[in-house]
Amino acid sequence: MTGRGRPLKAKSPGSKCAKSKTKSEDIKQVSLPTCPSKDFKEEKQIRTTKEQKPKQREQKKPNHTDENPSVHSKQEEKTTKHCTEEINKQQRTPTDNTKAPVRGTRAKTCAASTKSTEQSAEEITKTKPKDTTKDSIKTTKTKKDSGRSKLSEQCVEEITKAQSETAKYTTKASMKKTQAKTCASKAISPENLTEETSKMQPETPEYTTKVCAPQHRYEDKAAVDSILSTTLEKLKINKNDRANAAEVINEIIMSIIRHLENNTQCFKVVEPLRTGSYYENVKISNPDEFDVMLSIPVDRVNIKPFGDGGAFYSVSLKRGNSPLKKFQETDTSPLSASKMLEEFRKEVKKCVEVFTEWEVTKKKKGCPAVTLTTKVQSVTISLDVVLCLMVKSSWPPFAQEGLKIEGWLGTKVRQEYKRKPYYLVPKYEGRGTVEYDGVLARDVWRVSFSHVEKAILKNHGSEKTCCERVGKRCCRKDCLKLLKHLLSLLKEKDSSFDKFYSYLAKTTLLHACCSRTRDSEWRASSLSQCFQQLLEDFVGYLEEGVLPNFFIPDQNLLSCPDQKRCNSLARCIKEERDNGFPIFKHQLHSKEKVRAS
DNA sequence: AACCGCTAATTCCG
DNA sequence: CGGAATTAGCGGTT
The missing domain is CATH 3.30.460.90 (Beta Polymerase; domain 2)
Known part of the structure; x- marks a missing residue:
């Protein structure tokens, strides 16, 4: 379902297969500390020779004689x-x-009482009043608090936070709003705009300074929607x-x-x-x-x-x-x-x-x-x-x-x-x-x-029909792809981020799904809000230095990189978010260049 | 092991 | 935009 909208470029059929691989696809989790700078080499593989590709699929004989001539030299x-x-x-x-392993053993993991204030997606559009309240909550939080609250979300024990939790949930719900991912032409009422933008960048003081004036926020938001969906296409x-x-x-x-x-x-x-x-x-x-x-x-x-x-x-x-x-x-x-x-x-x-x-x-x-x-x-x-x-x-x-x-x-x-x-x-x-x-x-x-991770990702909806033909489409996996992509681009840029495996991204998504359990909180049409919320989750874990293994609550996946690295990565992520993901834009441009050539 | 039907995903096409 | 075609993967059946 939904996957079919055909992409942009009218590329000739299989030729060049699009791909432009962009360098680093994802360096998967290179694990070893000792592993040197991941790889520069990927660039080498620009597939220049691919012309013949389309039909190629002939069944090549198994071994010997590799599929194509160029292979040898390669x-x-x-x-x-x-x-x-x-x-x-x-x-x-x-x-x-x-x-x-331990820094943060306190993590009890998640779950808990997620149900509460329900609102179905449809009504979201009218939830304004609430938004404002929670906005304020959010924005007033210090970063630390936000990181912490996240943890608490998972730590069931505290009841005291129930309130803030509900606040959060409602926030999200409200976030969904009606945004179209691709943007632009969609009309959004002014109030919504401001609300949204403010919550999109909840904890970023710098935001105001670096980005333009408020009246431009709408474009910013549309631009973000656009960049994210375009990026997703490329992935x-x-x-x-x-x-x-x-x-x-x-x-x-x-x-x-x-x-x-x-x-x-x-x-x-x-x-x-x-x-x-x-x-x-x-x-x-x-x-x-x-x-x-x-x-x-x-x-x-x-x-x-x-x-x-x-x-x-x-x-x-x-x-x-x-x-x-x-x-x-x-x-x-x-x-x-x-x-x-x-x-x-x-x-x-x-x-x-x-x-x-x-x-x-x-x-x-x-x-x-x-x-x-x-x-x-x-x-x-x-x-x-x-x-x-x-x-x-x-x-x-x-x-x-x-x-x-x-x-x-x-x-x-x-x-x-x-x-x-x-x-x-x-x-x-x-x-x-x-x-x-x-x-x-x-x-x-x-x-x-x-095996369970795989099963969950395949069957990820609260409703049985999530993402099925008859059901509504969600953006959980898309959010994960974007987070993985962002992480791999940042790793590429700064090799000191080596140890942040993409498994962290997957784990963050799994926890997020336990916090925001309803499919209506992950509507495909709310991709950018969902993604930015996921980023906020991730940043929270980084700043706290604690991300519990989804299956083994006492194991902290962030115990390996030191806190300084975690903070540094968190900073980079916030910077990307606050500037409309320039790293993705750059990526798109470079791909285009490759494609053009 | 072969086959079948189904799902998810990509891409073509109108 | 959305339907149709195509395909990898998967689970069930014999």
Whole structure:
């Protein structure tokens, strides 16, 4: 639905596929601290040669002879490939921090009482009176307060805040207003204007100074609407590129699975679990990063927390017959993540050997993925193959209190998710040789709920029909795409933001959906308000230095970057917001240039 | 494993 | 703008 309005330019059909990839698409979460400046290299891939593209989709034979001539030369330069070697998906690596997880343990996570003051979208237009009240509330807040209040939103405990919470909700509702995303021509009554603008930039004193006079605010707002929707258009992935990438990816994945089945005992039965932004339909710009978890079902396991955050565990098998027992020194000792990953990696490498167009990137410390890269029409695409264990028993204690989606998706849905298995990936942080309780860090596993993240994103409406043909269209995923895009552009601009993985954006959205639970608070027509509210959420977390893992409330995803970095990123975001997102505009211009040339 | 029907997304076209 | 066509992905069935 809705996706179809055809884009602007009358581009010739598949040619050049649009893409103009803009550099950095998203550098996914490059995790390692040590990872140098992400990659400049992306620019190299301007696909000059793409002319032939449209029809290209012929089925190329699997290996050898790569799809197109140009590929060869490209491959040579592989050495530069983007630092993807490191790519560690954030999903599996929420916290790469080297330091202790906790700063902000207080986060109890969300949820709570969201229902209250309902107003259906329709009426929004007339809610003026309320707006004013809340405006005042908002604007008077200090930044700190706002950050804090956010947290409190999730921390159910405080009842005292109920008031402010309701104020917030109403705010949002009022925000929806009738704005058309594309702008301009829409008429908006003056009062609305002022209200909106004021709430759009609630905590930005500088705003007045830098932006023009009040009477221009209307244009500003229209301009923001326009820039956001135009940006979103540009983030769509090209159908042709998608088809080409999917073909290549699916082929290699199937080959790996078959190889494991035929040539190994331990990895004989693996179930592929396609996760990450591509499979969640929130991938932006290019279909160039894929994540597939290969999960090994295990019967009963003993898990013991490793460290404080609730994310890492040492694992041992309860039953005696598993071929995985060979990764345990004794019958009761922990299952060695490092040994198992090492063997898995070896097998994947063996399989991929015959596919000369694929390259296996270097092992990165603590990273659970075996990252493969190749080129499709001169564009590098990477595939993270992640070994994991699938455990079909109740979720670990630290995850009991997370996933507070009752107010948004309902208690039944939550129960359903919690009955699903959970996954363990061979991931650790810090030095692998550190030992607690006789367990080496490199042998621990981190819990993963990627399957639930994916399921939630696909089924994200409070109403069952959200975004379906018969339902109303929402902008939740669009907001996430924009936030991811903004984050990746800022990272590109300042490499000190390396450690702000896009998983933070996803987590922020999930929390936001728990705070603003109604579909009417996410109308597609309110994209810019919703997005700016999401930015406010994100800035709040940054300023507080606390963003609880959605599934593990005690784990703070912002414990790794220090507070200074967090503040600095928050400042950059506010600056973008207050100036109408110049970073997006620049992006558009540069794309246009590429396209023109 | 092959097939089917469905959904979400992109793009074409009127 | 919105319908139609196309396609990847997915779940269910045999």
